[in-house]
Amino acid sequence: MTKPTLLITGATSGIGKAAAKALAPTYRLILCGRRKAVLDELKRELSSLTEVHTLTFDVRDKQAVFAAIDSLPNEWSRIDALLNNAGNAHGLAPIQDGSVEDWDAMMDGNVKGLLYVSKPIIEKMKNQGSGHIINIGSIAGKEVYPNGNVYCASKFAVDALTQGMRMDLNPFGIKVTAIHPGLVETDFSLVRFKGDAERAASVYKGYKALQAEDIAETIRFVLSAPAHVVLSDIVILPTAQASATIVKKTL
Template sequence: MIGKIALVTGATSGIGEATARLFAQKGLRVIICGRRKERLKELEAELSKITEVYTLSFDVSQQKEVAESLNSLPNEWKSIDILVNNAGNAHGLEPIQAGRLSDWEAMIDINLKGLLYVTQCILPQMVERETGHIVNIGSIAGKEAYPNGNVYCASKAAVDSLTKGMRIDLNPYGIRVTQIAPGLVETEFSLVRFKGDAQRAKKVYEGYQPLSAQDIADAIWYAVAAPAHVQIADIVIFPTAQASATIVKKKT
């Protein structure tokens, strides 16, 4: 694994940031991607002390921006071995009849279309070399719909189906495809979903120990570090307190 190239989207926080750090610690060369340039600079400065790092700043929901950024990679960075499609979001938690069109579009554009835009740019060289590994970050929401989750759940269900379809289509080329589907992970997820309402976001994680971004990064590493003949197809990972999308044991 040492010296292989990994590209991680959404690397400026949460799961993406933890994954980039872990990859760097394991000796991979890392391409970190995100919209927040200052955070990217800080992470690049940190990781460049232990491995080679390349930074790209783009919005995965903008196809032209994605293509221009990824096509600008120097030749020595183009042969990407591992793609982690981590960038994603949730906006709002309202019943479908009260949902906002802007929230729906943001979730579909980033969670699904953004994943496709990035993957489309990376796949040709993987197919040509007949090697590579794609890791899509899904969610338990893609396997079990929950109240007021509607469009977010739909976008992650699409990721679940798309991952299965990718695995079938890429099978002739020896490309592995993995989905990681977390339950409750304490990151900026709820802060974004609740439009910056820190108090409301904090309550999501009270009364039990949620997963951390590092827990998910460890699961990603487990999948990508498996022997070449082993394909980890799908990992659903919960905190111990969680039994399903809607059942969580909290201290009262």
């Protein structure tokens, strides 16, 4: 029996990469990202577990997204599940000091990129009469925190889009899930702080943050639910975190 097919964006690092490894025994994988060399290496690593196809594109590039998905061979044209994971935070500044370039990067990647990838895949799922879309949001899509303004806005948008998708796609038998992690120890902060490794590391000191593998396990659990069950909205935090701004640290 052929495995179902899962497409993962942002598969070259963090949650996307961990999800690829966790789901390889169960799914055929279409791994998407900007770094072809990393995708190729991940494909080699997982090829003993499952079939892997890679697509290299930036989710912010609408034409590249559509062309890449349109290029899928016939044997990869059916997509049973989509993990919209690509996205990032850029900068941490009060609104009056924010960088327009950072704002564009976050809105283009976290919101428009999710839409660009989802559109052609939704069409496939409609025709199939089934499918599962998982959007990776954030605790920042549930609570605004100081200096998080535009990043929070982008993740609030992900939350709203997920709810809207669930309503609009209900007639077609398509499940829609949002997973909203709190503090996850990945390259997230390194990107946010423009490569400042010391500042990025300080975010995760004094407590045990979530790991990418924890979110991957949550994704695996969501996808394993029976056909009549959808886990629609999940907030997952490390034990040390009570909210976007409350973290128990022992420094």
